[in-house]
Amino acid sequence: MLKLKEDxxxxxxxxxxxxxxxxxxxxxxxxxxxxxxxLGKTSILVQFGIDSLLKNKHVVHISFDQRSxxxxxxxxxxxxxxxxxxxxxxxxxxxxxxxxxTILNFNQETFTLPKVVxxxxxxxxxxxxVSAIVIDGLDLEKTSKEDLEVISSFVxxxxxxxxxxxxxxxxxxxxxxxxxxxxxxxxVAHLAAxxxxxxxxxxxxxxxxxxxxxxxxxxxx
Numbered sequence: 435m436l437k438l439k440e441d442x443x444x445x446x447x448x449x450x451x452x453x454x455x456x457x458x459x460x461x462x463x464x465x466x467x468x469x470x471x472x473l474g475k476t477s478i479l480v481q482f483g484i485d486s487l488l489k490n491k492h493v494v495h496i497s498f499d500q501r502s503x504x505x506x507x508x509x510x511x512x513x514x515x516x517x518x519x520x521x522x523x524x525x526x527x528x529x530x531x532x533x534x535x536t537i538l539n540f541n542q543e544t545f546t547l548p549k550v551v552x553x554x555x556x557x558x559x560x561x562x563x564v565s566a567i568v569i570d571g572l573d574l575e576k577t578s579k580e581d582l583e584v585i586s587s588f589v590x591x592x593x594x595x596x597x598x599x600x601x602x603x604x605x606x607x608x609x610x611x612x613x614x615x616x617x618x619x620x621x622v623a624h625l626a627a628x629x630x631x632x633x634x635x636x637x638x639x640x641x642x643x644x645x646x647x648x649x650x651x652x653x654x655x
Contacts, residue, residue, distance in 0.1 A: 438524065438527055439527065442520075442522065445516070446485045450654070450655060451623075454640075454642040454644055455636050455639070455640060455642065456639055456640055459620065461565075461594065462589060463590075463595060464589055464595075464596045464621075465482075465597045465619060465620065465621035465622070466574075466600060466619040466623070467479060467599045467624075468599070469603075470602070470603040473626075475570070475600075476508055477651040480505075481653065486565070486566035486595070487531050487534055492535070492536070492563050492566070493564075494557065495538070496540060496567065497537070497538070497539050497571055502537045509532055512650075538553065542576065542577075546577075547584055551584055551585055551588045555588075567589070570599045571599065572598060573600075573601075579618075582618050583618065607622060619638065622636075622637045632648045632651065
């Protein structure tokens, strides 16, 4: 089982992202994935989440716009597609892979990022060694810089990683978020589709692009 998980780390689509983005997201950093609604942001975040799980990191996946059952289905689908694409049989260890995952659903109208931090602190105090956070569906335009600074400071102090998604059709880095918020993210990527392909454009810290499989949205090359 251990050998298979180690093999899957090498086969993870995130290795493609790491190679294109100066090593990917480091401990203590936050990353941002943007795209227009429905283009594949959740899939990308789940790929990052699965990669952390394969490395035996406890992942807290927080969704502001999907039910837990939908998030679970995303993980099952992406794991299945990774196995199929890489010709690996993982049915026997799929449960083991996602065992270190906590899924939480919040409503932005009543639950702020400082409350997210408080919840993760409570999990850690309860013995859950959280080391990776995924925050999907949060409207960052409605989120204050001060709230983002709270989670940024927490992630840095705890040496975690945190990936966010944000619905935005703009392609340029400076148009992703207002500058004071954008500077809190070490990695920024934008998804865009043309008639022939779906791509992820890395806008920060380097300029690079990755092709995504148009059917599965897996990072492919």
